[in-house]
Amino acid sequence: MTEPGTYSYWFDIENDQGFRPPSPDRYEITAVLDALPEVFLEKPDTDLQVTPDAQIPLVIAIRDDLGIASALIRYQKSSREESLSRALRTDRPTETFPLGFQSQQPATDVIINENWNLAELSLKEGDRIIFRAEATDFFQPIISGETESGVKTDPHTGSSISRVLTIVSPDYKSNELVNRHAQLLEELTRVLKDQRLLNTEIKDVQHQLERVGQARTQELDTIKQVEMDQKRVASQLASPRTGLEPRAKELLQELEWNRIQDPGMQQRLSELSTELSRLNQELFPQIQEQMTQARKKLQSSVDQAPESKDDQKPAAGKQKSTDQAPAKKPDRDTEPLEALTRAEQGQRQVIDRLGTMLQSLSQWQKTRDLVSELDEQIAQQSEIQEQTTELAKRTITRSFSNLNLQDQADLEKLASRQERQSDQFKSFRDLLDNIQAESKANSQTDQFEKQAALDFLRKQSLPEKMRQTADRLKQNQVGQAIQEQQQIQESMQKLKDIFENQAEESPDQLIKKLKQSEQELSQLKQKQQDLLQKLKTASQDTNKSELKKELEQLAKQEQALKQQLDQLENELQKLSLHRASDSVRRASQRLSKVNDSLSQGQTGQAEQEMRESLDDLEQAQRELASRRQELEETLAFEEFTKLESEIESLIERQQAVITETNRLETVRKERGRWSRGQLKSLRQLAEAERDLQNQTQTFVDKMAAAPVFGLAIRKVRDQLEIAVIRLEERLTDEETLAAETGAQDRLKEILAILKYRKSTPNQESGDGSPSQQQMPTDQIPLVAQLRLLKLLQEELLQQTTRFNESVDQQKELTPEQQELRKRLSQDQADLAELSQELMSLFTGSQSDETEPLPETIP
Template sequence: NFAIDRDGRGFHVEAADADRWRVERDGVFFFELTDAEGIVGESEERWYVEAVADQPPTVSLDQPVDHLLATAAATVPLRVLVKDDLAVRRVTLRLHRSVAAEGEFETIPLYDAGESPPDSAEGGERGESRVIEHELELSKLSGLTPGAWLELQVAAEDFVPQSAESVARRISIITPDELEDRLAQRPATILGRLAEALRLEQDARTQTRAVAIQLEEAGRLAAVEVDQLQSAELTQRQVAQLLADQPDSVRALIAALLNELENNRVDSPEVQRRMQELSAAIETIASRHLPEIQGGLTTTLKAARSALQTHGDGRWPGSVAESLGPVGARQDEVIAMLEQLLGQLSQWDSYRRFAREVSRLRREQDEVRERTNQLRLDTLAQTRRDLEPDQRAELRRLVEQQSELARRLDRMLGRMETMRDELQTSDPLAAATLADALDTARRAAVSGQMRESSRELEANRIGQATELQEQLDQDLGELIDVLSNRREHELDRIARQLDDAAGELKSLQGRQRDIAGQMEAAGQNADEQERQRELQRLTREQQKLEEETQRLRRRLERLQANRTGESLSRAGQNMQQAGSAAEQGDANAAADSARQAERDLEDANQQLAQQRQQAKQDLLFEQLARLEHAVEGLVARQQSALDESRRLEDLRDGDGMLTRAQNASVQLLAEEQRTLAAEVRGLADELASAEAFSVGLQGAEREMLRAASRLDRGETNETTQRYQQSALARLKQVQEALGDGAAPRDADDNPQQGESQQPGNNAPPADTVRALSELKLIKLMQLEINRRTTELERLRNRTGELDDEQLRELRDLADEQGQLAELLDRLVAETAAAQQSDLSDELEMVPDLPLELD
């Protein structure tokens, strides 16, 4: 019952009566009215109430998106999204320090709505969604030192109260130097993404050019050319993803780098300026050029499919070619822009990337050679006028592609020349490698031969073009060899010559020790004549030894072992004094000088040992860096293969089917996955002496072959993607371990600078560096085994049993587990026997990762 208003025409509910209207279950309500005469009436309208349970709030820590590393002076931006079906009451940031006890944390209030819910939370489906941004200034948190960490978690509660927490994010505190090293690697990663985007754009342009030529020469497209157009569209999408449309795109990486510079208060105006300019250029490409290309390809593809059904083998309407023309022009613009950006960022490039680019050119040149040879067989004794339209189209495609390869090689040689000049001072050996490569390319006139081959093809002199292409294969192979191995060979030569010099120096030490002893003995001889004869003989031996010492000094100085050379120079001077004293009959003075020469040789021996250690370290770093760059390229290509599988899976219709063009793309993807597996196998064979790396790469190869086998059957589903993801994870493990072993040295720290740096005093021996890299990789591989074993166990629990493919995978994991145990035993035995350094101290460099070999 409710109190009636004074006028008798209405009623109201007092706030104190609100609890009587609390909804606890579903139901219907209506109003019953009784007038002054006691007559009862009901409202015609009924209200239905559905009771919905009040759910706890949800809270998401959107930024930072992952664990991060920062200096103690950094500002960490936080972005929190909190939702509640009624109203949010309070949001709090919890901070748990590495030195704090379990469950002990500090709190920072982020939002407080007070004790009563706002009027806007009066039920219904409105609810509340609140975005909270906060800047966490680490400098205001005392006690944060390098090595410490801070765990962030956001808690939210509603007015019940019910509460919820976000996932935790960890901030690890590092030194400014460590941050600088990390930031120095980012531009190179961005450069790698740009280079991959350029490669894909060039591939897409090759495909659209081939289709355009077919339309011009034959006036129509066959089904295979329509599929090629579809492939170009797919490749174009990958370009967009690499540049702007995925979390690790170039645009995202640039934004992350700029944010990290700002958040850590790093003053690097040059890097910021270059990255901002690059970001603006990428934005132009992504927002203007790529949509136009994509739209044009979609329009052309629709028109081509329609014409294929309507006109078949007849001549097609000109609208198909007209819609494709602007696409090619825009693709050329994007290629030019990406090439220009790569040239502007040469300061962050590595000369090792050129070896990969030339290898890719060689593969494409080999494809041109095979197609040229096939065309030669198909058109023997035919003039150009006698060729079928499809043959003329193929000939034109070969002419265009051969010219394009020549253009790309010229661009690459220009970048190579720029980098050679930049490296003259900082890395003379790398500059010498590039100089040798440029000389090789120019002496062989490689780009000139490509253009000549294009002219021969255009004139329908296919036999002459084939001969030129055979020579090009050899010349490009020689260029690859120079780029891949020249610096490594030079470092290996220096190391071997230093080892030879060490053996010779040891012999000189022994002979000098004997001469000094004999001079002392001669001084004790009472027979004057016999003493003089002995001293004369020793004079000749000392002079001979001095000449050999001076020759060794000159050799070592040519190897930039300057401090060793100085010690040998002093030894030579003391040898000369010992010889002169012996010649004059002064045995005691001769013996003293001879002993001093012996001590000088010992000093030289110690300095040479340091130089040899540095040379071995330089060689190891070069080998690891070369392999790291090779793995970097494999990682990028495997990521692209995984992305393509995901994309194709999303394209399946309601029945799980793909179009013919899409199925063709699946088969091309299977071929690419198998090619990647073969390249990984080749790299594993090359690393046979570093077993951990070899085992890691073999695991990646195994997963790639499993994925390729499923792709052969047209399967792009979750299982295929899981194999691809596992292969990618294994490659990244090898990349991470190689990256630690091949840490870049300072710009002025190169093997041409002699011993002034006192090599070996601050760096672990090369054997220790290799062992540390292998140990880290073993730990990372163990984590992957643990993860996959757990995943297979979940599958077994869910389905009751594993299928044959999963059982094979389980057996492979068991085999790999045994290999890791054997590898660990070997590394422990080797390091225990080395006795060169306290490896237990060096192991502190390895991240604290669980290692379970049960």
């Protein structure tokens, strides 16, 4: 039998008289395939960098269909000078050592644990070990000639995938573990932030239940989301493969495997893994149980009593005071509130213990941690500001007592979040104070780096301003609150800029350094081209003595060039430009081969290596140019997005002012006079419009580099000034509405111009490939400014036409008409001056191929 399957045999018997059985008994025999053993190298599960004296734990899983006979590790050594592809060749000699596998009877499934002591191999830094696990079964090989077909069979040997161990110095490995430890702390900080956010969400739902008495579907959705996110947070700490707890234990084991003595790190990692284990066993199950109970009870409550829309929105066209019909609070359901309270208490315990843990490890916090923390604070403040702006559409110009119950609750929740943001930012300031105190004892450099940020914080008093804003929210002074929130946001961004200037390269600085690196790389490439040309010329020299001298001189120059490339590689690594750095390193390595070839007189080989090094340098140039262009486009996109968002917010708030002006004018006409409550609403409306006017002034300052947009914003500001004056004079007539609407229309025009520039598809070159033009780094592209200039000119033309139609040529102009003519003349002069300025700039930018001028401006 040579193939697996079912076969049969029988006995063919014949007696002395020649008779045979008519149907002899047949017997079946089944031949099964003896498969190769399956071998899995479960540990290590990846290539490793280890010290020369490391003890590597091995875990090998072996399976065989019939039985396992033996197992071993097969390995080969390679030096740093040898390429990895050559070292992985299977025809190289190998060494083996047996694995401790013993079995009284054939086993089909075994797990082998072994410690491999590398100290016995006398390894040095830079060496590599390529190894795999092998196993054999009890299959007996057949040599040629023992079968009818003469087929030779080999022993059954199964192999695992190969792993590579790279030998590094103990100091190098220690630094690697330190960096991974710092990464654990960074992730733990993010987990704490996530847990704080979840706690904030639960507090908001608690406030809804305490204040309103029942939950809406959006509160139920919030609890569902928090329940899922809480599981995710627990998984981030305890997941068997990616959790922080097992990874902390893994770092402890690697310290032991590599025989690195670092008692401080061992203690910190041990405390970290122990505390995380306690959290996973004691608190997270309790929190999850209470969250599930609260969710089920809220679901039942929402299903049985759907929320009333009457409490959320007043009837259209009517404005009723709560003094006449006070809001009625529904019956309270205490069961979900109790479950949420217990879950919230458990979350606070997690937050406190994680905070204590991180505080004890504060020496590991670096400046990038402060920047990350500040980024999170900025994002949270921005979210609060967005929610305030959205809520202001419903509550602006009305007193807190005149709001319905839901709007009051939403304002109180926003105020509460702003207060918590104040507390968190105060904690951030205290953390910076603590780090600064430590730096005073250790490093004058650290003291200098943090002092600017501390001075800025003390001068701005941001936590106090946040709490003041929270007080305004409680009184429904949303206009002033939004303005203060904008100032807070700008101050926080300035603080971030201070840190970025000290800690990491800002995009502008990185772009500048990229350009310098591109210039330096271009010069080095030119030097290599010159040396290549000299080599070609020297190769034609028939005088061997002269040729040898020339080659020696070229070798010296190549060595000097290699040093410059190595220095550039280090600079690119510091800028995290790894791809470009790799290309420069390859070029530098080729220069070493060039020197070897030149010393041996192999000019042809040296020329080939020099050509390949030029290819590597060209690749590095492409990588640097690509990264620079990416940063430039990112900066431009961020500026556009920020500007669009701010203008959209202004338009929405102005619409709320227009709506309220219309309402007040309608009520005034019906009553024939102003009531005391209406006068109060009118004052609040004027304050809201004044806030918008002040914010437009900040836009004027931001648009200094875009004079046309600055002019348009100034016109918006002037229209708002007219509206404010008339509102303060208790005028809500058509002229006031015209000023308010005119300001809003101008803002919509500006926004349309910005969105048009953003939505315009990229033009392509004539050959069908994308054009090579880059997005300009200016805040407002010149084409967009020209497009807005065209609109302004059209509006001015319409105003001039209306003025001419209103003037009686036979009569003298009134003082008002003279003032209007003067203003129109000045506006035309401003537009003419801007037109000349932009066209000169546009001509320059077009010559630089940054923004081609379209044939028409739509």
